[in-house]
Structures are given as structure tokens and as C-alpha cells.
Amino acid sequence: MSDRKTERLINLTLALLATKRYLKKSEILTNVQGYEGSQDAKERMFERDKDDLRSLGIEIEVGDLDVFFEDEPGYRIPQKSYELNVPDLTGRELALLSVASNFWNDSILAPNAQSGIRKLQSLGIPASLDFEFRMKYRFENPSELLEQISKAILQKSRISFAYDSASLKTRHLEPYRIVFWNSYWYLIGMDIDRKAIRLFKLSRFQGSVEISKKKNEFNIPTDFDVSQHLPKEDVEIIRTAVVEIRKDSGALFRRRGKQIAEGVEFDTYEIDYENERAFLREILWHGENIRLVEPQALKEQLLILIDGILT
Amino acid sequence: MTESALDRTARALDLVPYLLEHQGISVAELAQVFGVSEKQINSDLILIHMCGLPGYTPLELIEMYYEDGYVTVSDPQSLNKPRKMNRTEITSLLVSLDLLKSTRSDRIAEEVETLKTKLRKSLSFENPYVVVANSKNSDLVEQIELAITKANALEIVYLSGSKDQSTERLILPLELYQQNNFTYLKAWCQTSEGERTFRLDRFVSLKISDANRISYARNEKLIAPQLANIELIVSKQARNFIEENRGIIANLVEGEAIQVTLHPIDLDWLARTILGYGSSIRVVGPKQLAEDITARAKAIRQLYPISK
Numbered sequence: 001m002s003d004r005k006t007e008r009l010i011n012l013t014l015a016l017l018a019t020k021r022y023l024k025k026s027e028i029l030t031n032v033q034g035y036e037g038s039q040d041a042k043e044r045m046f047e048r049d050k051d052d053l054r055s056l057g058i059e060i061e062v063g064d065l066d067v068f069f070e071d072e073p074g075y076r077i078p079q080k081s082y083e084l085n086v087p088d089l090t091g092r093e094l095a096l097l098s099v100a101s102n103f104w105n106d107s108i109l110a111p112n113a114q115s116g117i118r119k120l121q122s123l124g125i126p127a128s129l130d131f132e133f134r135m136k137y138r139f140e141n142p143s144e145l146l147e148q149i150s151k152a153i154l155q156k157s158r159i160s161f162a163y164d165s166a167s168l169k170t171r172h173l174e175p176y177r178i179v180f181w182n183s184y185w186y187l188i189g190m191d192i193d194r195k196a197i198r199l200f201k202l203s204r205f206q207g208s209v210e211i212s213k214k215k216n217e218f219n220i221p222t223d224f225d226v227s228q229h230l231p232k233e234d235v236e237i238i239r240t241a242v243v244e245i246r247k248d249s250g251a252l253f254r255r256r257g258k259q260i261a262e263g264v265e266f267d268t269y270e271i272d273y274e275n276e277r278a279f280l281r282e283i284l285w286h287g288e289n290i291r292l293v294e295p296q297a298l299k300e301q302l303l304i305l306i307d308g309i310l311t
Numbered sequence: 312m313t314e315s316a317l318d319r320t321a322r323a324l325d326l327v328p329y330l331l332e333h334q335g336i337s338v339a340e341l342a343q344v345f346g347v348s349e350k351q352i353n354s355d356l357i358l359i360h361m362c363g364l365p366g367y368t369p370l371e372l373i374e375m376y377y378e379d380g381y382v383t384v385s386d387p388q389s390l391n392k393p394r395k396m397n398r399t400e401i402t403s404l405l406v407s408l409d410l411l412k413s414t415r416s417d418r419i420a421e422e423v424e425t426l427k428t429k430l431r432k433s434l435s436f437e438n439p440y441v442v443v444a445n446s447k448n449s450d451l452v453e454q455i456e457l458a459i460t461k462a463n464a465l466e467i468v469y470l471s472g473s474k475d476q477s478t479e480r481l482i483l484p485l486e487l488y489q490q491n492n493f494t495y496l497k498a499w500c501q502t503s504e505g506e507r508t509f510r511l512d513r514f515v516s517l518k519i520s521d522a523n524r525i526s527y528a529r530n531e532k533l534i535a536p537q538l539a540n541i542e543l544i545v546s547k548q549a550r551n552f553i554e555e556n557r558g559i560i561a562n563l564v565e566g567e568a569i570q571v572t573l574h575p576i577d578l579d580w581l582a583r584t585i586l587g588y589g590s591s592i593r594v595v596g597p598k599q600l601a602e603d604i605t606a607r608a609k610a611i612r613q614l615y616p617i618s619k
Binding site for chain 2 (some may be wrong): 003005006007009010011013014015017018031032033052053055056057058079081082083084086087088089092093096097099100101103104109111112113114115116117118119120121122123124135136147149150153154164165177178179180181182183184203204226227230249251252255280281282283284285286287288291299303304305306307308309310311
């Protein structure tokens with residue numbers, strides 16, 4: 001059964017692609033193989049087939065034939081709208097694309113990237129890989145939520161989801177963009193309750209995402225720039241700390257900083273850092289070989305961590 | 312598993328132009344490229360073989376030869392070109408390119424930009440994805456890639472991340488990858504006679520060495536002494552400990568706080584790392600680890616005598 005339907009759909013596509021003029025419905029039902037049964041049954045079959053092909057993204061053009069056929073419409077698939085056409089794609093670029101699409105491994109985006117590549121590889125461009133490319137990318141696999149969320153973004157529908165933070169709450173969001181940053185996937189958008197742009201880590205979503213039935217509920221500001229909304233502690237704000245490093249230790253730390261004094265037991269260094277928590281972890285990792293001198297506020301946080309362990 | 316007629320149609324429409332550009336391809340390879348079984352490809356090919364243009368005489372059918380598991384298409388009828396890419400295909404490729412670009416500091420980054428413009432021109436979709444690249448790409452990457460290809464050995468001076476000291480090592484580079492914003496090299500380390508992972512930002516120097524000095528025998532890793540399970544209670548504030556160390560986590564039980572069981576691992580490294588999370592990570596066992604962390608915390612506390 002499924003064989004016959006598949007066969008009919010392929011035959012219909014072939015026929016509509018091959019024709020320059022519009023094919024009348026009656027011509028199709030008579031000539032294209034696979035339309036059987038009563039006239040009514042054939043017509044219903046054809047209507048469903050048209051919908052099916054359109055759902056695959058195939059454009060079926062409906063046109064008026066000439067006056068003789070009065071109200072009988074004609075159909076065809078314009079080659080230009082059917083065929084993939086990427087002008088000037090070079091073999092090297094095709095090779096780059098194949099390399100890039102391999103990043104997905106077995107993640108949710110892999111099948112899409114692979115079928116895209118297959119189509120490009122059917123264009124008749126010889127791929128040439130003349131570079132040594134060895135770098136791989138290991139990252140958190142994107143979750144199954146990606147497809148749902150990107151659909152919501154494209155149709156501009158609001159979403160709600162349960163999010164695991166200090167308090168587990170349902171969030172209501174106008175989703176703007178899915179962001180890949182620091183090896184993790186995030187969703188950025190307008191938090192409707194807080195009336196502010198917020199960033200959410202996809203791995204902390206609990207359960208599924210509910211997409212509003214309505215479309216075009218919001219607009220993404222034309223000047224929206226993701227990089228403006230990433231947490232400040234993690235981007236470009238660089239602060240300087242003063243630390244003392246015990247002799248013959250902290251080689252990595254020394255390399256990052258600038259020595260400002262030499263002592264007997266400890267040397268003093270100035271070191272730039274971006275993320276406070278990550279920096280504190282680095283200091284504590286070195287145990288008693290590094291002593292934080294400044295800034296005072298950071299030192300207090302360090303002592304909170306240590307006292308937390310000791311109590 | 313029943314596949315819809317629609318999915319099958321989509322694959323058949325893609326198969327024909329692919330075959331046209333890959334004449335004489337084996338069924339096994341086709342199955343791999345299209346991500347289905349060989350049996351499925353075979354039945355697809357039989358089906359396609361029966362399709363064609365109205366008239367349906369041999370002249371109007373898709374003409375295909377099939378011999379000893381190899382396929383050739385001689386007349387595709389009107390299916391000579393691949394279909395347009397759909398939205399998900401094009402967006403996955405664009406994100407892949409962005410990822411690729413974020414790992415490179417060489418001319419490939421520029422080429423990717425040109426390529427993206429070309430793809431966008433022919434297929435205009437709103438792209439819901441943004442890749443923010445802020446990793447610090449090491450300029451050693453290209454040298455190491457070349458060494459991997461040529462199987463060159465490398466002499467490196469490396470600042471160890473787990474011991475706080477620098478060492479000279481002779482290594483055979485095997486695999487480069489980016490993770491958590493760092494670039495890593497997996498290599499056979501002749502000096503320690505085992506596979507080791509190095510972080511590129513901890514290289515002090517690197518030079519090409521004579522590969523003959525390496526005897527790369529990938530002997531099974533020495534079985535780590537069977538330690539008692541390492542068990543931690545990680546509160547939600549310390550979630551990124553879990554996110555950054557997925558590779559060593561054996562088991563997770565979610566709850567108010569998260570119970571984590573780790574694979575056997577260097578306890579010195581672990582103790583140093585846990586220190587940085589303060590009270591948000593508690594050690595359940597082994598006792599030795601908990602005691603070690605407390606001792607370290609006391610020693611650190613001694614460094615700050617004035618504060619309360």
C-alpha cells in the first residue's frame with residue numbers, strides 16, 4: 001500500500017517537473033500512473049497528493065490554462081523553485097561544509113545537516129579537501145527542544161516552560177534566538193513576567209516546551225544583538241587581582257600575570273580575570289600556594305567558600 | 312518501524328540525483344550516506360525503477376543498472392537536479408559553519424564567511440541560531456594538525472594542570488578537540504607511556520621531533536586500583552561542576568541537591584577542584600578525600616590570619 005502511494009507521488013512529481021505548460025487535472029488523472037477507482041476517488045487522491053508534496057516543500061504552481069478549458073486549473077512544478085541552486089559553490093567550500101556538518105555526530109541536528117550535505121553533493125561539484133583539518137568539537141548535544149523552540153522563534157509564538165533555577169518556576173518567554181556559547185546551548189528572549197531580556201540554559205529546561213497557538217505575537221527588535229545580553233561576568237569585563245604565589249609553584253598562574261614584587265617565600269603578581277567564580281576556583285585549586293591579596297570583596301568570597309568547607 | 316510514504320518519497324527524490332553524481336556507488340555506501348539499511352535502499356531502488364513519465368514505456372522510465380551491489384543511473388528523467396534544501400537543513404548547515412569558524416584562527420574563518428553569504432543568497436530563511444565565538448584559539452593548532460597528518464612526534468614543555476609543575480615530554484599527537492572553550496590535544500605520551508590529554512594553553516613550547524623515538528604501543532590502560540566509589544552531594548549552585556565534568560560522572564540522582572557518583576579519578580585533582588566550590592559540594596565518600604579537602608582548607612585559612 002505504502003509502495004503504491006510512494007510510487008504515485010514520485011510519478012506525479014516527475015510529470016509535473018517535466019512539463020513546461022500547465023497540466024490539466026483531467027490529464028493528470030488519466031496519464032499519471034497510479035490514479036485508480038471512481039472519478040471521485042481519483043480526485044480526492046490527487047488533492048491529498050498535492051498537499052503531501054507541498055508539505056515536503058515542493059511548490060506546485062496552479063495556473064489558468066487558456067480560455068478553452070474554462071474553469072479547469074492546470075498544475076506544474078517550476079524547475080526553478082524545485083531545484084537547489086547555489087551559484088559559484090566551489091569544491092573546497094563543499095568540503096568545508098562536509099567537515100562542518102560532521103560536528104553534529106549523532107545529535108539531533110545531524111540528520112538535517114547530513115541531508116543538506118547530500119543535496120549539495122548531488123550538484124556535481126567535485127569536492128576537494130586540500131587542507132589538513134583535524135580539529136573536532138565536543139560540546140553538549142543540543143536537546144530535542146531545539147526544533148520546537150526554533151519553530152516558535154520563526155512563527156513568533158510565545159512559549160512557556162519549567163526552568164530549574166534557585167526556585168523552580170514556569171517561565172513565559174518571547175523566544176528570540178537559540179545561542180551556542182561557551183560550549184553550551186542557551187535560549188535568549190523577552191521574559192514576559194520580568195519584562196526584561198533573559199538567558200536560559202537549555203540543559204536546565206524541565207520537561208517540554210509549550211508553544212502558544214497564536215502566531216506573530218511579538219517582534220524581535222531589528223537591532224537585537226545577542227552579545228549585548230550575555231552575562232557581564234563572563235564577557236570582556238576584565239578585573240585585576242593581586243596574588244602572592246609561593247616560590248617554585250603556580251607556574252600556570254605566573255604565566256598569566258605580571259610579577260610586581262619578589263619576596264623570600266612568596267612572589268607578588270598582578271593577574272587579570274573575567275569570571276569571579278572561575279577565578280576563585282583556580283586560586284583555591286592551588287591550595288596554600290596562592291594567597292589572594294586584592295580585591296577585598298573577592299577575598300571575602302574566598303573565605304566564605306573556605307569557611308563553608310570547615311563548618 | 313513503519314515509514315510514511317512521504318518520507319520514502321522524499322528519500323527517493325534525493326536518491327536519484329545523488330546516484331547521478333555518484334555513478335557506480337555501492338548499496339552499502341548508499342545505505343550509510345542516507346542513514347538507512349541496505350535492505351531499505353534495495354527496496355527504494357526497485358520502487359524508483361518502476362517510476363517515470365506518462366507513457367511509462369521503457370523509454371520514459373527512470374533507467375538504472377544494478378549489478379553486484381553497485382548502482383548506475385543512465386536516465387533520471389526529470390529528476391536530474393537535487394531538491395532545494397529546507398529550513399532545517401539550511402539552518403543546521405549554517406550553525407555547523409559558525410561552529411567551524413569559531414574553532415579557527417586561520418584563513419578558514421574568512422572562507423566560512425564567504426560561504427555563508429553564498430548559502431544565504433540562494434536560500435533566504437530567518438536563522439534562529441546564533442553562535443557566539445569567544446574561545447581563545449591557539450596558534451599552535453595548525454602546527455599540530457600538520458603533525459597529526461604527518462605522524463610527527465613532538466617535543467613539548469608542558470605545565471601540568473594536575474600537579475602544578477612543568478615537564479618535558481615526547482608525544483605523538485592523535486586528536487585535537489575543543490570543549491568548554493579550551494582546545495585539547497589527545498596524544499600518546501612516550502614519557503609516561505600512556506595516552507594523555509593536554510590543554511593547548513598550557514604548552515610552554517613545542518617542536519617537531521624524530522618520530523622514530525616513539526614506540527606507540529597502545530597497551531590497555533593499567534587498570535586503576537579499584538577505589539571505593541567517589542560519592543558527592545552537589546547543590547544546584549554548583550551545577551557547572553557537573554556540566555564541566557560529565558566525562559567522569561558515573562551516575563546522577565537528581566533531587567533537592569544532586570547525588571553524584573564519579574568514576575575512579577585522580578584524587579589530588581578532585582580535592583583541589585572541590586575546594587573551589589566551598590560548601591556547595593559535600594563529599595560522602597571516600598573518607599580520605601573528605602579529610603584531604605578539610606586539611607587543605609585549613610592550610611588555606613592559615614594564609615588569611617587577620618580576617619575572622
